[in-house]
Amino acid sequence: MHSIRYVGKELSCEGVTIASLVQQHGTPLYVYSQATLEDHFDKLDNALAPLDHLICYAMKANSNQAVMRVLANAGSGFDTVSEGELRRVIAAGGDPAKCVFAGVGKTEAEIEFALKAGIYCFNCESEPELQRINQVAARLKKIAPVAVRVNPNVDAGTHAKITTGTYENKFGIAFEQVEGVYARAAKLKNLRLRGIQTHIGSQLTSVKPFEAAVNKLLPLVTKLKAKYKFEFFSIGGGLGIIYKDALASGDPAWWQTPAAKDILTPATYAAHLVPLLQPLNLRILIEPGRFIVGNAGVLVTRVEHVKKTGKKNFVIVDAAMNDLIRPAFYDSYHEIVPVTKKGGATVSSDVVGPICESGDYFCKDRPLPKVGEGDYLALLSAGAYGSVMGSNYNSRALAAEVLVHGAKSAAVRTRQKIADIWADERLADWLK
Numbered sequence: 323m324h325s326i327r328y329v330g331k332e333l334s335c336e337g338v339t340i341a342s343l344v345q346q347h348g349t350p351l352y353v354y355s356q357a358t359l360e361d362h363f364d365k366l367d368n369a370l371a372p373l374d375h376l377i378c379y380a381m382k383a384n385s386n387q388a389v390m391r392v393l394a395n396a397g398s399g400f401d402t403v404s405e406g407e408l409r410r411v412i413a414a415g416g417d418p419a420k421c422v423f424a425g426v427g428k429t430e431a432e433i434e435f436a437l438k439a440g441i442y443c444f445n446c447e448s449e450p451e452l453q454r455i456n457q458v459a460a461r462l463k464k465i466a467p468v469a470v471r472v473n474p475n476v477d478a479g480t481h482a483k484i485t486t487g488t489y490e491n492k493f494g495i496a497f498e499q500v501e502g503v504y505a506r507a508a509k510l511k512n513l514r515l516r517g518i519q520t521h522i523g524s525q526l527t528s529v530k531p532f533e534a535a536v537n538k539l540l541p542l543v544t545k546l547k548a549k550y551k552f553e554f555f556s557i558g559g560g561l562g563i564i565y566k567d568a569l570a571s572g573d574p575a576w577w578q579t580p581a582a583k584d585i586l587t588p589a590t591y592a593a594h595l596v597p598l599l600q601p602l603n604l605r606i607l608i609e610p611g612r613f614i615v616g617n618a619g620v621l622v623t624r625v626e627h628v629k630k631t632g633k634k635n636f637v638i639v640d641a642a643m644n645d646l647i648r649p650a651f652y653d654s655y656h657e658i659v660p661v662t663k664k665g666g667a668t669v670s671s672d673v674v675g676p677i678c679e680s681g682d683y684f685c686k687d688r689p690l691p692k693v694g695e696g697d698y699l700a701l702l703s704a705g706a707y708g709s710v711m712g713s714n715y716n717s718r719a720l721a722a723e724v725l726v727h728g729a730k731s732a733a734v735r736t737r738q739k740i741a742d743i744w745a746d747e748r749l750a751d752w753l754k
C-alpha cells in the first residue's frame with residue numbers, strides 16, 4: 323500500500339502536497355515516498371520471516387542513492403547488473419557482501435571489481451562466463467562465489483519484453499543442461515558453487531508461475547544442494563504491482579473490495595512459496611524491484627497546451643518519453659490524475675509529450691478531467707523503470723527527483739543543467 327492520495331483536493335505524498343513540491347522544484351518531477359518504500363520492503367521481509375532469507379532489491383528499477391539508502395537501512399541487499407550499479411551500492415552506503423551480480427555480459431573488468439568488492443555471489447548465465455570468472459579469480463588469487471541462473475522454461479504470462487523464463491529468451495541456462503554445467507564448473511578451481519538462481523519475468527500478477535517454477539526446480543535444487551553444499555536458492559524478482567487502480571489502492575478500505583481479491587500480495591506469495599521452500603533448508607534470496615518502488619513514486623508534469631483536432635483532445639505536457647519511456651516501450655498503463663482535484667465531466671484525451679516521435683504519449687483516448695494550461699498532472703506507479711530509463715533525447719535535461727518523509731521533503735537529484743547534457747562532447751580538432 324502506498325502513501326500517495328488526495329488530502330482534500332490536493333494530491334499528497336505522505337504529509338506533503340504535490341503542488342508545494344512543484345512550486346519548489348518545478349516539473350517534470352519524480353516524487354518518492356519513503357514510508358511506501360519501507361512499507362513494501364517490510365511486508366516482504368515479514369512474509370518471508372519463516373525462512374532464512376535475504377532481499378536483494380533489484381536496483382535497476384530505481385537506483386537513486388537516497389532510495390537505495392532507505393532500503394539499505396531497512397536491511398536490504400542489492401541485485402546489481404553492472405560495475406556502475408555496484409559502485410552505486412558502495413556510494414549509497416550499501417553492503418557489497420549482500421549483493422549479487424547478474425546479467426549475461428559481465429566484462430573482465432566488472433568481474434574483477436566485484437571480486438575485490440567482496441560480493442555475495444555472481445549469478446551466471448553461460449559456461450563461457452563461468453570460465454571467465456574462474457580465470458579472473460585465479461589471476462587475483464581469489465575464490466569466486468557463483469550460482470547458475472536456471473531457465474525453467476515456464477511462461478510467466480507477462481508482456482513479451484519482460485518475460486525471461488522461457489527458451490525464447492537470452493537469459494539463464496536451460497533446465498536440462500544445468501546439472502552438466504555445475505559438474506563442469508565444479509572442476510574449475512577458483513569457483514565456489516554457492517547456490518542456484520532463477521528469475522522468470524517481471525510484473526507477474528499471479529503466484530502460479532512462481533509456484534510452477536519453484537516446483538519444477540525443487541528436485542534439481544535438492545540434488546545439487548547435496549552434491550555441492552549450496553548455501554542459497556534465489557527465486558528472483560518479478561512480483562507485479564497495481565497499475566490500473568493505483569490511486570485507489572493507496573486507501574486501506576480499497577483492499578477490502580472485490581477488486582483487491584486477485585492482487586498478488588507478499589502474504590499470498592509467501593503462503594504459496596514458503597511451504598515449498600522451507601524443507602530445502604537453504605537461505606532464500608529474492609530480487610524484487612518493481613514491487614518495492616513502483617507505486618512509491620509518481621511523475622508530475624505541467625500541462626502546456628490543450629490542442630483539439632476535431633478527432634482528438636491532445637493534452638500536451640512538459641514530461642516526455644525521455645522521462646518515462648514505459649508507455650512507448652512496453653505499452654504500459656499509468657494512471658493519470660490531476661494534482662488538484664477537478665470536478666465536472668471528463669474528456670477523452672491523449673496525454674502526449676513534446677518530443678518529435680509518435681510514440682511520445684502517456685495515454686490515448688482516456689477519459690480525464692478537463693484540464694488547461696498551467697494545470698499539473700501526476701502519472702502514478704512511476705517509481706520503477708521510470709527515472710532510471712531517462713535519457714537526454716531531444717537535448718532534454720533529466721528530471722529532478724524528490725524524496726518525501728512525513729512532512730519533510732528533499733531534492734535527491736537536482737534537475738540536470740542543460741549545459742551538462744553536452745559537457746562530455748568535444749569538437750574534433752579540424753572543426754575548431
Ligand SMILES: *Cc1c(COP(=O)(O)O)cnc(C)c1O
Nearest residue numbers: 380521524559560609610611612
Ligand atoms: C529485472 C530483474 C529483477 C527485478 O524484476 P522486478 O520485476 O522489478 O521485480 C530481478 N532479478 C533479475 C535477474 C532481473 O533481471
